[in-house]
Amino acid sequence: MKKTISMMAALTFILIPWLKAYGAGSAAKIGYIDLQKILLQSNEGKKAEAEFKKQVELREKQLKGKKQELEGMQKSIEAQSSLLSRDALMEKQAEFVKKRDAFLKLAQEYDKELQEKNGELTKKILLRVQGIITTIGKQGHYSVILEKSQGGILYAPSSEDLTDEVLDMFNKQTAKTKGTDQ
Numbered sequence: 162m163k164k165t166i167s168m169m170a171a172l173t174f175i176l177i178p179w180l181k182a183y184g185a186g187s188a189a190k191i192g193y194i195d196l197q198k199i200l201l202q203s204n205e206g207k208k209a210e211a212e213f214k215k216q217v218e219l220r221e222k223q224l225k226g227k228k229q230e231l232e233g234m235q236k237s238i239e240a241q242s243s244l245l246s247r248d249a250l251m252e253k254q255a256e257f258v259k260k261r262d263a264f265l266k267l268a269q270e271y272d273k274e275l276q277e278k279n280g281e282l283t284k285k286i287l288l289r290v291q292g293i294i295t296t297i298g299k300q301g302h303y304s305v306i307l308e309k310s311q312g313g314i315l316y317a318p319s320s321e322d323l324t325d326e327v328l329d330m331f332n333k334q335t336a337k338t339k340g341t342d343q
Contacts, residue, residue, distance in 0.1 A: 190301070190303045190304050191305045191306070191317075192297075192298070192301065192303050192306045192307070192321045192322070192323045193306065193307040193308065193309045193314055193321055193322060193324075194294065194306060194307075194309060194323050194324045194327050195308075195309040195310050195322070195324045196287065196308050196309075196310060197310040198310075199286075199290055199324060199327060199328050200283065200287075202328060203286070203328055203331050203332055204332050204336070205286050205289070205331070205332075205335050206286055209282040209283070209285075209286060213278060213279055216275060216278055220271040220274075220275060224264075224267070224268055224271065228264065230260075231260060231261055231264055234256075235257060237253075241253070289331065289334070289335075290327060290331055293327050293330045293331055293334065294306055296330075297330070306323060309322075309324070
């Protein structure tokens with residue numbers, strides 16, 4: 162997502178002089194939005210965040226049980242180390258290493274799964290927001306609408322910030338959709 166937004170910002174800086182040079186109007190009208198704010202403050206964003214947190218908590222709970230099992234196994238090996246034969250101790254240590262490696266692999270799988278889930282939830286929202294941005298851009302006769310949080314905007318007057326307008330339209334649109342779904 163960050164690469165896409167950065168690419169859009171780079172294209173914008175290339176297109177602005179072209180638009181002016183080839184008569185796209187006497188002055189380009191430029192607006193900007195903060196997608197991060199929309200993701201965090203929109204009703205859909207809050208719902209997606211809550212869903213994501215549930216997934217994180219579930220995975221953490223699953224890993225916590227396995228971690229406690231490993232810790233118990235390690236303590237048991239340490240306590241029995243002086244009582245066990247060398248071969249028996251090595252066998253228990255090998256079993257511990259095998260379980261630890263499986264635990265680490267599972268933790269990595271959960272992390273990857275959670276990253277994919279987060280990306281999926283974010284993408285759904287951004288696709289819907291993109292339509293609203295396009296509508297606002299056309300209605301307001303904007304030449305370009307930039308994304309603020311990626312660091313491409315060093316200065317812009319707050320009068321050109323369209324974030325709240327996009328956020329309001331998105332929340333109204335999702336509220337209407339919820340109303341028709343019920």
